[in-house]
Amino acid sequence: MGHLQPQFEDEKTFETATDFFHLQHLIRCLNLRVDTQSAACFVLETSDEIELNIPLQQPVEFLVKNTQGQIQHALLQVITEDLVIQQDEAQQALSQLAQQDQVAQKLQQQFEQMHLDHADLQQVQRLTQHNCIARFKAKDHLQLIILNTGRNMPIDQQDPIDEIVVKLFKAQPLTEYLPVCLAQPIQEIRIPRASAKTYSVKAGQWIQIIDVAGKQCSDFLAFDAQALAQGQEIGLDAVATRTILGHSTPMPGIHSRFYGSNLQTLVEVIQDTVGRHDMFLTACSPKFYEDSGYFGHISCTDNFNQILSKHGIQRKSAWPAINFFYNTQVKPCGTISMDEPWSRPGDYVLMRAQKDLLCASSACPDDIDPSNGWVPTDIHVRIYDESQCFPRSQPYRLAPEELPRMTKMSGFHSRISALTSKLVEYHGYWVASEYNNWGAKAEYLACRERVAMIDLTPLRKFEVTGPDAESFLQYMLTRNVRKLAIGEIAYSAACLDTGGMIDDGTIFRLGENNFRWVCGDEYSGTWLKQKAQELDYRVSIRQSSDQIHNVAVQGPNSRKLLAQIIWTPEHQPTVENLAWFHFSIGRLGGPTGIPIMVSRTGYTGELGFEVWCHPSHAEQVWDAIWQAGQVFEIAPMGFDALDMLRIEAGLIFAQHEFNAQTNPFEAGIGFTVPLKSKEEDFLGKQAIQNQSAASRHKLVGLILEKTEAAVHGDLVYNGRFPVGVITSATNSPTLGKQIALCRLAPQHATPGSIIEIGKLDGQQKRLKATVVALPFYDPERTRVRS
Structure with missing residues (x-):
């Protein structure tokens, strides 16, 4: 293919000798979505x-507007x-607006941005089909406004508004996608490109x-303007x-x-929708291309030298830069490798x-390797006024092709952020x-000795x-779900057909055919x-995490604290009588208070509870617990x-x-797999049964001999060769020792066995530990059951 030549600010974009490679950049389908209790506008040509x-039993309302907004x-x-x-x-949207809470305000703001008024909401189209895939075709250029709205879900109901997955198929494929302005x-x-x-x-x-076409790197430089003015x-x-940031190994x-x-x-x-960039190489330079045999190929360094010279900035042979969207890796041996960027249009x-x-x-001109997906494309930059405010967030995706999901704030965030700046x-x-x-140790001691509370909103909930x-x-969970009574909870694993765990969580039985699965992974x-x-x-199956x-x-004082502020009706157990791994539906403060669910569950090994509410009530719930907890010297607790x-x-x-x-x-949770008592088949059962019990690695505890700590991923040795791996480690204030969880070969998993944890290369330094x-802590679990 032809290689790119210099491009500067006044020149037109250079075209490559062949357009064949541009085919990989054509966008024929956009994977989009409409988030819960919100509206979204899609432009169709x-x-x-x-x-x-559309999720099961979820009504959806929409409006179609022409190019004049009618x-x-x-x-x-x-x-x-x-x-x-x-x-x-628009019954669903109007009912959400009538709540006059935070979700109503957010929806109203969206309507204002979309120029929707009350008259528009009187003439919407409503899809009433259950659990369907609805497909439409645009007869002309139009705007489709989808209202995925509705009232908040009460804690004892199971009818949340779930997200709508949207696919937009372009009649004329796009070469780029510019996201909506922030x-x-x-x-x-x-x-x-190449400029x-x-x-x-x-x-x-x-x-x-913005990477408008995907897989395109952009080097970034910044100079103190005031210093430049002074030479x-x-x-x-x-x-x-x-x-300064302590990132000595990039x-x-x-x-x-x-x-x-x-x-x-x-x-x-502030925000990053990719999560993978390069901060340890220079921008591409003439030497890079010459060493690769491409003499005269334009480089980012050449382009920077050209445009910066007019500002009196000296030329460089290679410009150090932040290489946004550049996908490089440092291998354990120290070499740097590279592959196609993770960025999408x-x-x-x-x-x-x-x-x-x-x-x-x-817009990097590199077309001789995968660094730009082999085909350089454009970069777009937007500048926003200092009066704007954008939340900090970073991305995750459930599927590679979907839009990024950005970091959220829980309903308790205002209370948490008022007490700490240490957020992760x-x-x-x-x-x-x-x-x-407070600090981690004081928070730990408060939980062991008095009472502490922690925001666990990141747990995912599914109805x-x-x-x-x-x-x-x-069939889907390892636990015997049929044995659960209404109001009871079970801890379970969820496995693949290989027996490997996809997740763990707790299953709540709300009715004969009604369950709530609370787990870690969305x-x-x-x-x-x-x-x-x-x-x-x-x-x-509908997600209720936003509800x-x-x-x-x-x-130890958690029961006494909650008993003072949680009211339960006669047909529900009180906080004092709530059994381990059971839940109760009640209200905060009295029969007319905020609806809540309280469960006798936790992740600490102590007597404890979890209080569940709608996020619009979260601040009031936090305040009530915090105020009632003062007499018990309550502490907030971090991760x-x-x-x-x-x-x-x-x-x-x-x-x-x-x-x-x-x-x-x-x-280490074999107790969740009743191979003998659960007669029905479940996913992964056959693979687990095929494994010899005697050959399984076992999860054990390790107590280290000295104060030096182990960390996740350290190999565990018996002699020269590894026999296990550290999965988690910490300093135990109760034991006054370094401890670790370890997955260990069965031959060395007997309590009392002495093994060694490898540091450095695993051979030069060892930490002795006892299995x-x-x-x-509390081996009989008497405290959590008390």
């Missing part, structure tokens, strides 16, 4: 088709046969760098950034802040300028690692209902839906303290004690 995957439903042709559509007022931009800058541009940004303004060149400095990802050579912050990263990084800056961005991302939510003026709900869960719901459809079970947030109240507690209690954690290659016995039975 003539002959575009759109497909909605409602014209006839522009949208129905393709799906026997689709039932009625024209009426706000009104004050600058829009297009950087043609670079400079732009000025004021302190406090926001810089959004001093202070630019981004990778060494300073790594040193890994894929992104730093939260980038520093100049004077050790002052230049930009701060519309992915972006959002930064905030901490000083007045001169910035430069490139966990499973799509911001949570506290520890609290200011499983329908005539086949029991038999479906009996993909569990996708997995359950896929299996239900594949196996033809008559069951509805149910929860705080755990744990410790660092929780990790200490759960390791002492021998409780397992995903991607540590188990993963898809680990069955429940190897993960012990689990749990380390």
